[in-house]
Amino acid sequence: MNTKKIFYFLGNHAHHITHALPLYNKLGGEFIVLSEEAKIFCQAKGVNVIAIDNYPGQHLQFDLDKVQCTIDYLNNHGGIIFFYDIFNIVPELTNLKKIMLFHGNSLKKYYNGWGISIITPWWISIIKNFDYITTLTPIREKTLREIGVSENKFIKVGLTRWDDIIKNKSIIKDKECIYEKIGISNKKIVTYMPTWCGLTSVKFTGKEILKNISDDYILLFRPHPSTPDYIIKDYLSIIEKKDNILYIPENKYPDISIRDIYLLSDIFIADVSSVLTDSILTDKPIILALDNQDIIIFDDGLYTFFKSVLKKIVFFGGQNPFKHRLISARYTPIKEIFDVVEKVNTTNAFLINEKIEKSLNNGIDTAAWTSVKNSFFYDVEGRSIEKLIDFVKSIL
Numbered sequence: 001m002n003t004k005k006i007f008y009f010l011g012n013h014a015h016h017i018t019h020a021l022p023l024y025n026k027l028g029g030e031f032i033v034l035s036e037e038a039k040i041f042c043q044a045k046g047v048n049v050i051a052i053d054n055y056p057g058q059h060l061q062f063d064l065d066k067v068q069c070t071i072d073y074l075n076n077h078g079g080i081i082f083f084y085d086i087f088n089i090v091p092e093l094t095n096l097k098k099i100m101l102f103h104g105n106s107l108k109k110y111y112n113g114w115g116i117s118i119i120t121p122w123w124i125s126i127i128k129n130f131d132y133i134t135t136l137t138p139i140r141e142k143t144l145r146e147i148g149v150s151e152n153k154f155i156k157v158g159l160t161r162w163d164d165i166i167k168n169k170s171i172i173k174d175k176e177c178i179y180e181k182i183g184i185s186n187k188k189i190v191t192y193m194p195t196w197c198g199l200t201s202v203k204f205t206g207k208e209i210l211k212n213i214s215d216d217y218i219l220l221f222r223p224h225p226s227t228p229d230y231i232i233k234d235y236l237s238i239i240e241k242k243d244n245i246l247y248i249p250e251n252k253y254p255d256i257s258i259r260d261i262y263l264l265s266d267i268f269i270a271d272v273s274s275v276l277t278d279s280i281l282t283d284k285p286i287i288l289a290l291d292n293q294d295i296i297i298f299d300d301g302l303y304t305f306f307k308s309v310l311k312k313i314v315f316f317g318g319q320n321p322f323k324h325r326l327i328s329a330r331y332t333p334i335k336e337i338f339d340v341v342e343k344v345n346t347t348n349a350f351l352i353n354e355k356i357e358k359s360l361n362n363g364i365d366t367a368a369w370t371s372v373k374n375s376f377f378y379d380v381e382g383r384s385i386e387k388l389i390d391f392v393k394s395i396l
């Protein structure tokens with residue numbers, strides 16, 4: 001296979017390289033970024049990467065004139081280009097097969113806040129411009145079909161990073177790499193990897209978790225790369241006062257990969273993000289974390305009622321009477337996990353150690369885990385990369 005014809009577009013989202021590496025390690029190719037900072041980040045991973053245009057700070061929508069050299073470079077080479085997010089550069093690439101792989105399971109797409117729609121007309125227009133799209137999950141496939149994406153574009157595989165988790169989940173990962181860095185050994189490892197976009201717990205609840213975590217546990221804190229510096233600063237001030245918390249952002253410890261974290265952790269604290277479903281694949285306990293302003297409503301009728309009341313109040317000049325952000329959960333199978341796991345918010349975070357102990361002692365609810373896995377994933381055999389490579393070979 002000619003690896004010179006395979007590209008991975010990250011733009012300034014260099015942290016998405018984690019999602020691209022499993023495929024890159026099999027196919028090779030070249031990463032395309034839009035700043036020297038992003039290039040340095042990727043070089044730390046030992047990959048082939050180029051930054052033709054230096055356009056830092058821009059994310060999904062660019063001034064296309066400022067990335068014209070990148071557009072010309074890609075169109076002149078042709079081949080296949082993989083994307084992990086939605087960029088307005090996509091329609092400009094007319095001489096490549098464009099494949100959308102996504103960077104997460106799009107779980108957030110199944111939740112709607114008041115008046116918030118993540119799937120916008122612009123999002124749909126870019127999605128329809130791809131030649132092929134990995135559908136990730138059966139429910140995601142249904143969503144793509146509903147917005148008018150042709151089924152001829154569907155590649156029915158999940159996230160490639162799931163393969164590593166699935167195939168290695170039975171491995172007992174040596175925890176010495178953590179013990180050595182933190183100077184503590186023989187304790188259970190709790191991993192907290194909050195998201196930043198959408199239903200995050202990092203603004204408030206996470207800080208209370210770190211403050212209250214017992215010395216009986218080691219806590220790994222790995223925030224989303226987009227988490228603002230002012231929030232990270234708050235966390236670092238808490239960590240300075242604790243001996244059992246290891247701050248482990250991406251690239252800080254090259255010898256500890258995201259796969260290693262999933263394998264060596266004993267329990268996960270997750271909010272509504274891909275960490276939640278990735279953790280499900282490990283068959284390890286999960287604690288759901290939400291900030292106090294977020295309440296997930298699973299009953300569509302109840303949500304519709306509250307929404308109609310709110311609309312009338314606002315229409316007549318009133319203010320939102322609810323102290324919480326009410327969220328409709330349209331994806332029922334996830335409810336089975338939410339129903340059985342321990343939950344933590346800003347108010348009850350002082351109970352985090354009891355919740356951890358209870359979760360570890362009880363283990364997972366096998367029936368709930370199995371049901372969600374059967375509903376959310378195409379298969380749990382770890383063959384996404386294999387299927388995707390076969391597809392790529394067929395169109396080269």
